[in-house]
Amino acid sequence: MSPEAIPPAGRIARSGGWFTIAFMAPFLLYVTAFLILPTLMLLATAFLGKHGLTLHYVRSLGEGQTVVAFRNSIELSAMAAFVGIVVGGLTAYFVLLPGMPRGLRSLVTTFGAVAANFAGVPLAFAFIATLGSLGIITVWLKLIGINLYGSGFTLYSLPGLVLVYAYFQIPLMVIVITPALEALRREWREAAENLGASAWDYWRHVGLPILLPSLLSAYILLFGNAFSAYATPYALTSGIVALVPVAISNVLSGNVMVSQQTGAALALGMIGVMVVVMGIYALIARRVGRWVKR
Amino acid sequence: MNRRTPRLIPGLGLGIVGIYFITPLLATGVFSLWEGGDRYGLSAYAALIHQPKLWQSLGLSIRLAIETILVGLVVLVPAVFWLNLRVQRLRPLFDFLSVLPFVVPPIALVAGMTTLYTGPDWFVGTANYLVVPYVILALPYTYRALDVGMRALDLKTLTEASQSLGAGWFTLIFRVVVPNLTTALIGAALLTIAIVMGEFTFANILLFNTFAVYIDYIGQTSATEASALTLLSFLITWLAMLGVLVTGRSGRGQVQIGGAR
Amino acid sequence: MMAGDFTPDRRTVLKLAAAGSTAALLPAIGHAAGISSALIKAAKHEGGLNTIALPPDWANYGEIISTFEKKYGIPIKNAAPDDTSAEELQSIRSMRGQSRGPDVVDVGLSFALVGARQGLFKPYKVSTWSTIPASMKDPAGLWYGDYFGLISFGVNMSVAKTAPQSWADLKKPAYKGMVALNGSPLGAGAAFAGVFAAALANGGSLDNIMPGIEFFADLAKRGNFDPSAATSASLVSGQTPVVINWDYLNLAQAKKSKAMTKIDTIISADAKPYGAFYCQAISKFAPHPKAAELWQEFIYSDEGQLLYLKGFAHPARFSAMAKAGAIPASLMAELPPAKPYGEALFATIEQTKKAQAALTENWSKMVKA
Numbered sequence: 015m016s017p018e019a020i021p022p023a024g025r026i027a028r029s030g031g032w033f034t035i036a037f038m039a040p041f042l043l044y045v046t047a048f049l050i051l052p053t054l055m056l057l058a059t060a061f062l063g064k065h066g067l068t069l070h071y072v073r074s075l076g077e078g079q080t081v082v083a084f085r086n087s088i089e090l091s092a093m094a095a096f097v098g099i100v101v102g103g104l105t106a107y108f109v110l111l112p113g114m115p116r117g118l119r120s121l122v123t124t125f126g127a128v129a130a131n132f133a134g135v136p137l138a139f140a141f142i143a144t145l146g147s148l149g150i151i152t153v154w155l156k157l158i159g160i161n162l163y164g165s166g167f168t169l170y171s172l173p174g175l176v177l178v179y180a181y182f183q184i185p186l187m188v189i190v191i192t193p194a195l196e197a198l199r200r201e202w203r204e205a206a207e208n209l210g211a212s213a214w215d216y217w218r219h220v221g222l223p224i225l226l227p228s229l230l231s232a233y234i235l236l237f238g239n240a241f242s243a244y245a246t247p248y249a250l251t252s253g254i255v256a257l258v259p260v261a262i263s264n265v266l267s268g269n270v271m272v273s274q275q276t277g278a279a280l281a282l283g284m285i286g287v288m289v290v291v292m293g294i295y296a297l298i299a300r301r302v303g304r305w306v307k308r
Numbered sequence: 309m310n311r312r313t314p315r316l317i318p319g320l321g322l323g324i325v326g327i328y329f330i331t332p333l334l335a336t337g338v339f340s341l342w343e344g345g346d347r348y349g350l351s352a353y354a355a356l357i358h359q360p361k362l363w364q365s366l367g368l369s370i371r372l373a374i375e376t377i378l379v380g381l382v383v384l385v386p387a388v389f390w391l392n393l394r395v396q397r398l399r400p401l402f403d404f405l406s407v408l409p410f411v412v413p414p415i416a417l418v419a420g421m422t423t424l425y426t427g428p429d430w431f432v433g434t435a436n437y438l439v440v441p442y443v444i445l446a447l448p449y450t451y452r453a454l455d456v457g458m459r460a461l462d463l464k465t466l467t468e469a470s471q472s473l474g475a476g477w478f479t480l481i482f483r484v485v486v487p488n489l490t491t492a493l494i495g496a497a498l499l500t501i502a503i504v505m506g507e508f509t510f511a512n513i514l515l516f517n518t519f520a521v522y523i524d525y526i527g528q529t530s531a532t533e534a535s536a537l538t539l540l541s542f543l544i545t546w547l548a549m550l551g552v553l554v555t556g557r558s559g560r561g562q563v564q565i566g567g568a569r
Numbered sequence: 570m571m572a573g574d575f576t577p578d579r580r581t582v583l584k585l586a587a588a589g590s591t592a593a594l595l596p597a598i599g600h601a602a603g604i605s606s607a608l609i610k611a612a613k614h615e616g617g618l619n620t621i622a623l624p625p626d627w628a629n630y631g632e633i634i635s636t637f638e639k640k641y642g643i644p645i646k647n648a649a650p651d652d653t654s655a656e657e658l659q660s661i662r663s664m665r666g667q668s669r670g671p672d673v674v675d676v677g678l679s680f681a682l683v684g685a686r687q688g689l690f691k692p693y694k695v696s697t698w699s700t701i702p703a704s705m706k707d708p709a710g711l712w713y714g715d716y717f718g719l720i721s722f723g724v725n726m727s728v729a730k731t732a733p734q735s736w737a738d739l740k741k742p743a744y745k746g747m748v749a750l751n752g753s754p755l756g757a758g759a760a761f762a763g764v765f766a767a768a769l770a771n772g773g774s775l776d777n778i779m780p781g782i783e784f785f786a787d788l789a790k791r792g793n794f795d796p797s798a799a800t801s802a803s804l805v806s807g808q809t810p811v812v813i814n815w816d817y818l819n820l821a822q823a824k825k826s827k828a829m830t831k832i833d834t835i836i837s838a839d840a841k842p843y844g845a846f847y848c849q850a851i852s853k854f855a856p857h858p859k860a861a862e863l864w865q866e867f868i869y870s871d872e873g874q875l876l877y878l879k880g881f882a883h884p885a886r887f888s889a890m891a892k893a894g895a896i897p898a899s900l901m902a903e904l905p906p907a908k909p910y911g912e913a914l915f916a917t918i919e920q921t922k923k924a925q926a927a928l929t930e931n932w933s934k935m936v937k938a
Contacts, residue, residue: 029569034395041387045405052420053412079933090682105325108318124549125500128542130330131502135800136538139801140332142797144328144338147746148728150335154351163746163792170796181329189495190452196491228456234403235452238410245508252788252798253753256933259413264756265420267415267509267655271679271755271925277413284411301845339806344829415659422663433667513660515621515648515669524651529626531802565608 043198057285060278071279080280083256087241090257091206092171096234099229101180102187109188111197123192126185133182134245141178141250144168170251178250179243183236190235194228224301229293237291241284258284333539340535352536360477360521362537368435369519370548373504376442377497380450383443384496389485390453393467400500407445414509417441435516442504449499457492460484498549505545516558591835600887604696604866609641612863614917619856620864621651621671623659626801626821628716629880636876637650637867643860654680654758661689665854670868673860674850676757680919681712681848690850693862700889702916704844715868716817716882717846719836719913720759720766721905723819726831728810735839736770736784736802745792749799749809754928757798762811762845765916770840775916778924779931786935788801805830817882817904836909844913846885871895 027265061067074080108114109122143160144151146169152162168174198221206216222229244259253260258280267276341348356362391402421441426554462487466526471479487491511518523541527534612618625631640711646669652660654676661684664670673833676684684690685707685857692710724732724741729747733739741749750760758807768774768781788794794817799809805826812819816834823832836842849868851861867873876886878900887910901907917925 029330032518034390036397037386038388038398040383044383044443045447047425048421048440049405049408049417049447051424052417053408055420055423057414061361072914074548080928082933092530101325104321107564108322111318111639112320113315113524120550124546124553125329127495127502127549128497130499131506132542133506134508134532135524135798136336137332138797139535139808140538143335143804143806144332146797146808147795148808150338163777168938181332184325186449188501189499190456192495193453193457193489193491194460199349206431228459231459232451234407235448237447238407242410248753248756249798251796251938252750253755254758254796254936255935256313258658260753262413264753266413267653267659268756269653269655269677269758271762271921272655272658272683277416277481281411281413283414284410288407288411289404291402296400342806342829346827415656418663421658422665429667433669487834509656511654512649513663515619515660515664516673517648521651525624527800527802528624528651529801531800531805531829534800534802559894569844 035078056278057282058278059274062275069273072282074276075279075283079256080261080283083261084270084283085256086172086256087258090179091237091240093172093176094183094240095233097176097180098183098187098236098240099233100186103191103229105184105289106188106191106195110192113224123189126188128185130185130189132183132188133243137178137181137246138249140167141181145174159226170254172255175247175250175255178246179240184242184244186236186239189231191228192223194225198224223302227299230299230302234292234295238288241255241288333542336535336538340532340539342532351409352530352532354542356526356533356536361517363520365504365517365519366544366556368517369505371414372435372438372442372518373501375436375439376446376504377500378444379439380443380500381493381496384447384450384454385486385489386481388454389463389481392455395558400450404454406448409447415513417444418510418513435518437517438507438510438514438516441510442500442507443508446500446503449503450496453492453496453499454489457489457495459541461488461494492552497552501549502545502550505541587933589636594918604863604870608863608866610857611859612643613641614858615857616643616858618643618860618864619672620647621649621869622654622657622675623647624650626818626825627880628718628817628877628882629821632879633868633873633876637864637871637915640867641863649863655758658689658820661852661854668856670856671852671853672855674852675715675847676712676850678714678846678848679918681707681850682918684850685709685711687749689853689924691855691861692860693763693851693865695865697869697886699707700886702888704883705848706718711809712848712850713869714846714885716884717842717913717915718815718817718882719842719843719909720762721816721819722835722837723804723812723822724833724835725807725810726833727802732833732835733811734835735837736767737839739788739793740791743793744811746795747797747809748788748793749803750799750809751800751812752798754932755925756826756892759814759818761924761928762815762843762847764928766813766837766840767845769843769914770837774850775914775920776923778927779874781930782931782935786937789936789938792880794936794938797938800833801826804832815882817880820881820905836905841912842909844910844915846915864900875900878904896938 060071061069063070089270109119140169146152147163155162169177202220203216206220210227211219231271242259244257244263247255247257248260253264262277262280265273340352341350342347343351367494391398418441466484467480470484475484506520507518508524510519511521519541522535526537574900598723620634623634625816634647637643638645649656649660655670657674660671660681662675665803672685689709694710695713698710707713722733728889729744731743733741733744750763751757752760754760754764765775765778765784766781766786768778771780771784772913773780785794789796796807797803798810798814798918801822804812804822807830816836819832819834819864823834849865851858851865855861856875869886871890874886874890877884880885880898881904884890
């Protein structure tokens, strides 16, 4: 059989090894060279003591404030990711509704992209100027009789941080989930309604299950994004809320003391947390993927 | 569509979200107009606009952002395409790689990179060198954006259909898949711009004067100008992105296989 | 290096100034003794100098840089003004072999020691070496202190109305939500020093920083402590009206913002003040080694040291220069009162490590907003 006579389907069937290399190689090489190797170099120092290999620094991950820092970081990231998913998801959905004004989508998408990276000192300053103890809203509320700080609210706490983190979590969600929302075909909604389903039924049995893989994927991104943030919490609370990235930055790129090994051990811990989070995600994704044909 | 879409809840919801996002910007704006005591005016903005360093660093950052987008997409699109089409079992690897940039401290990444790769001089000494780590830093976001986008397509059907019509890989990718990925591609591009414009550590240690370095410098030296610059940079980045969005949307053909838009 | 053997003896200076000694005028004409014309020629030949981490408002570095450029005709490229000391060391490592790399660095003491240990510095003893106090220099000439400051309160008078005069004053209800550090005591030098200073004022010592942590815990409980990282913007805007920071930074900010708002700088009266010095070093891989040496000579000449003083930072050779009558009375008049500077306490590296461990263990545990 001459090559021209082989049907096109045969071409697909025989693609394999070489094609995989061609498509994947640039990415894998790039990542190995510029991410994996430097990471390995960093992690190696976590085990280097004054006299050779040691577990001292890794063991110190289980001590006192380090444990508190990990707990705070995980809680904060989980909550901030959840807020981002819910509010961001709803925002993206509302913006995509057929009745909405035309320019709104472009406006929201671009504003969202800027806000998604509006973090660090400017964000902290903006929020302190708004809701700090001398902030505009705080003062205004006091004028109408509501003492915000008197009733226990404070911007400089975990809930306060969640409020501030939402500023870059929500837009990130909007940008990432929009393609998935767009793929929910109108016909499916109409078909469901023709069969007598209410809006709730549609979402429960059709919409959300189809969206679930993308929602989980977005959750990982939002969690990681919040988990790694250090400029914002540092500017806002400068260390009274123990957080892992702030601890790493203090000890690797600060102005008081420098300790490569402690920083490396903390980074190792962060990797461990992300691996666990992704393991949970993989488990959920597999159960969901079972009945959505993909 | 015969159903009347109730406008109240979405409108209200978006309104509340809008207020949440605008208020801190307003507070920053009010402070940027302050000139001491009871006086308000635009002197902070005037002082800023006349500094050549502002425009130089801005130009540099925008250029780096565009280069990062190009390199990033060239490296990622084929890989994510193949991942979703053929080798889904590699997904855990990709997921892990894509979150690694979140957990490696930037200063450690700089240290590692500069120890391992010291040349060639004509590249490492120029600001373009920053594109190399920036693609890595943008990886979590660009990967997710592209992945979500590709998952929403029925890649298998698309591929089989086009190949049974005689299309080669090139046609398949550039004339079938990519046009259907517009939203995801634009999202990836916008996120990359935001990250590059905001990246500080690499530029600072390697002594390049990017926009983020400049913003930080102003923040250390002058009170009201820092706030003015915050708003200015917000505005400039926003306009840049609108530009990307408009060119992205207008250039796309109307290939609509299977997706409702 | 030990603290305490540092006695500026201001009274002697004032006596000399009162006697109208014209010898106290700036030796501005010609080169200071010790800067050879051979060095100047070699430096000029190199064509430039790369400095990093020198913000213009920090200890008057803006004027120091421009004076150097004008005097020797050597252009200075000053990059990364906001580098932390750790980032400066990383810059030396990362930019090794490149012509854009830093020539000189200005880092905190613990980083100077790390840099020396890791072989990042080139030894050089300036011509005025002997007049730098022994406690502020490395015997081999790898690094030497350039200036020091004391912890002070920077107070935005339009918001705070009355300035606190002591650490005890900070606890008054009048300062509710007002008192801030410039960052975390585990990451920011002035914040670390601030906690140490509070410790000295509350029964602690250079070996015991716990009373300082307890002080801030109490301050936070009373609602007086603002945990956000104060910047010049937040001081001037009134968001953080009382900022605990280096005296030279508060004083420089006050001078700069005079038109916008009144800022007072107070060195607390109720305790021996805590101080710290920064260190100059030449990078081992400096692309312009001769220019770097000339820079050091300039900084440690009377002219350079007086420029630091003009930026409200006390130069390393302060006591030697005061004894020699090299400090003009007009400059002295602009500075805060002399007594605290004679009594300043500096922590050794072992004391710093101990304090840092105590902070890691206790700071976020005890200080709650």
